[in-house]
Amino acid sequence: MNSSMSCLPYQTFYQAEQVLEGIQAIDYYLACNLYENSQNKSSLLFHLYLALSASQRDGHSCLDVSALNEQTLWQTKTEGTENNRYYQEPVEEKPGYSFPVFDTLLSSLSEFEVASKDCKEQLIVLEHQNLYLRRYWQFEVELANYIEQRLLQTEAVDVSQTASIIQSLFSEANEDVDWQLTGVANALNKTFSIIAGGPGTGKTYTVTKLLAGLLMQNANIRIDMVAPTGKAAQRLSESIVSAVNSFKQQQVIDDSILEKIPTTASTIHRLLGVIKNSPNFRHHQQNKLNTDVVLIDEVSMVDLPMMTRIFRALPKDCKIILLGDGDQLPSVATGSVLADLTPWPDTQYSATNKDFVEKTTNQTLPDFDSSPSVDYLTYLTLSRRFSGDGGIGRIAKLVIASETEPSWSLLTEKSNQELDFIGDKPLTETIKRLTEQFYAPIFSASTIEQAFSLLVKFRILVPTRIGESGLENINELVENYLTKQHCITNKQENYHGRPIMISQNHYGVNLFNGDIGLLFKDNSGRLMAYFPEGDGYRAISIARLPSFETVYAMTIHKTQGSEFENVALILPESGANRLLSRELIYTGITRAKKHLQIFCSKSVWQTAVSQKVSRASGLTTRLMSFLTSSH
Numbered sequence: 001m002n003s004s005m006s007c008l009p010y011q012t013f014y015q016a017e018q019v020l021e022g023i024q025a026i027d028y029y030l031a032c033n034l035y036e037n038s039q040n041k042s043s044l045l046f047h048l049y050l051a052l053s054a055s056q057r058d059g060h061s062c063l064d065v066s067a068l069n070e071q072t073l074w075q076t077k078t079e080g081t082e083n084n085r086y087y088q089e090p091v092e093e094k095p096g097y098s099f100p101v102f103d104t105l106l107s108s109l110s111e112f113e114v115a116s117k118d119c120k121e122q123l124i125v126l127e128h129q130n131l132y133l134r135r136y137w138q139f140e141v142e143l144a145n146y147i148e149q150r151l152l153q154t155e156a157v158d159v160s161q162t163a164s165i166i167q168s169l170f171s172e173a174n175e176d177v178d179w180q181l182t183g184v185a186n187a188l189n190k191t192f193s194i195i196a197g198g199p200g201t202g203k204t205y206t207v208t209k210l211l212a213g214l215l216m217q218n219a220n221i222r223i224d225m226v227a228p229t230g231k232a233a234q235r236l237s238e239s240i241v242s243a244v245n246s247f248k249q250q251q252v253i254d255d256s257i258l259e260k261i262p263t264t265a266s267t268i269h270r271l272l273g274v275i276k277n278s279p280n281f282r283h284h285q286q287n288k289l290n291t292d293v294v295l296i297d298e299v300s301m302v303d304l305p306m307m308t309r310i311f312r313a314l315p316k317d318c319k320i321i322l323l324g325d326g327d328q329l330p331s332v333a334t335g336s337v338l339a340d341l342t343p344w345p346d347t348q349y350s351a352t353n354k355d356f357v358e359k360t361t362n363q364t365l366p367d368f369d370s371s372p373s374v375d376y377l378t379y380l381t382l383s384r385r386f387s388g389d390g391g392i393g394r395i396a397k398l399v400i401a402s403e404t405e406p407s408w409s410l411l412t413e414k415s416n417q418e419l420d421f422i423g424d425k426p427l428t429e430t431i432k433r434l435t436e437q438f439y440a441p442i443f444s445a446s447t448i449e450q451a452f453s454l455l456v457k458f459r460i461l462v463p464t465r466i467g468e469s470g471l472e473n474i475n476e477l478v479e480n481y482l483t484k485q486h487c488i489t490n491k492q493e494n495y496h497g498r499p500i501m502i503s504q505n506h507y508g509v510n511l512f513n514g515d516i517g518l519l520f521k522d523n524s525g526r527l528m529a530y531f532p533e534g535d536g537y538r539a540i541s542i543a544r545l546p547s548f549e550t551v552y553a554m555t556i557h558k559t560q561g562s563e564f565e566n567v568a569l570i571l572p573e574s575g576a577n578r579l580l581s582r583e584l585i586y587t588g589i590t591r592a593k594k595h596l597q598i599f600c601s602k603s604v605w606q607t608a609v610s611q612k613v614s615r616a617s618g619l620t621t622r623l624m625s626f627l628t629s630s631h
């Protein structure tokens, strides 16, 4: 053992476990590694490294050191401290570690200050009050730089030509400000823009008009459309095709333009070019993409390293257009890029930009008094999917505003056609009823088309895999009931009618994590796996499938980018689950298109709706300081 290791506060992981509740081995070993590499050594520094590693695992880009001011972490949970984030089942009481006041914390980290010349060699970086693993600090700085370069790069477009393009795209006159029209005009002279909005606000519809507008500016541009998952890419393709078809019927846009809009979106991985067994992609700074416009949908699911890698691969003048809903759950990995780029509640253009949009759209926009001006961002505010007084849209708004009591009243008042509270019956009875109504009919379907159309209409959504209301138990309850009803006649692992979800990307068979399929007997009685493809279905032998699991119930995280006519949202029995948050509930709720049933207790609902997902990151601060200084 070398001398630096011998002064560790805990010589072994076992020793650390005796003191720190819920400490993870990965945090301990990373902290040891960082400790060995730091010039100064103290117990405080070691515990800061532990906290940094834990926060990295939780998806934060950095550790906000101010949040540790006089806090005790890793202490065994006692009565009334249900929300301790580091809580796990207590075995014996452990004291945890108490951090000192903020100033002491900062001075113990001074060797890592970004301004310090020694810090170039360090594995960690302190900037302002954020402590980063250097790798993530670099991603964040690089991404902010790429965005700032593009914000300085406004294109000189002809105002009267743009106005005539806008006029041909939006023939219908509107008295109020039309934010779809505004978003399109706004993006026409920018190399970086975001169109953000809740479910069904017309993001895809709007961006299809934007693509038509860009093609009217230059008919020869190359456009790439991508999404973070195969499923989201498939939905983007379908929505674009449906928008193009409706424009064809309306005869508002020239067919020759509409025919140039691509009809197929791919995954981000595909666009960047996956290299087998490597985290790197074929396209990067030295091998840029050959494209003029990149459109990315469902950006809330894109993590910080991936977003940086996309920007690295973009040619300098290529336009990048982001679509998404910043209120949804952030990516499962590090960062919350979309939420960081859209922290303002409303559209707030600069005077110059407002002037450009007003001239090109022939509208009068409201005064934008908020600071800073943010020209790249337009919010769509009107949901075209949910009626103003429909339950799904209303409860989604209340949840994301953390309106605990009003949302609970709306949920339980039982007078809304779109919304049903089902938390007043036992879970097993509820699952039995849902299975009977939605899953048993799949087993009577005589064709794969019929079976699939039933499967995609409904899904049970849950926050977690384990526990009574976790994915594993619910899938088992459904299967047991289907077996009792003789729907499943031969209960082996693979059976006719089993819905499955792929849990691993496999480029060879073109199946990706999150793809949904159905095991079904073909005409010769052979059990095959079917997946939607184009207008039909592709059959593939079960032996060729990458790993997969049963999918009567799905975790909310996995449903991002998907929608179902009917959804049953089943929340856990206890509010102590640290995954519960308003963003999780909002994401679950907004997967439902027509009808939503929610199973939960009042206390769990209150805990979930009052908790906000907050990811530590310095991206917004970087952008704020750029936007404030550049106007």
Ligand SMILES: Nc1ncnc2c1ncn2[C@@H]1O[C@H](COP(=O)(O)OP(=O)(O)OP(=O)(O)O)[C@@H](O)[C@H]1O
Binding pocket: 180, 197, 198, 199, 200, 201, 202, 203, 204, 205, 206, 239, 243, 246, 384, 385
């Ligand atoms: N201006 C409009 N006029 C008529 N129909 C519209 C308009 N805008 C959107 N729609 C329709 O509203 C529905 C939702 O639009 P769209 O799919 O573009 O929304 P989105 O914000 O992309 O939704 P998602 O939540 O699926 O991401 C679609 O059926 C679309 O055709």
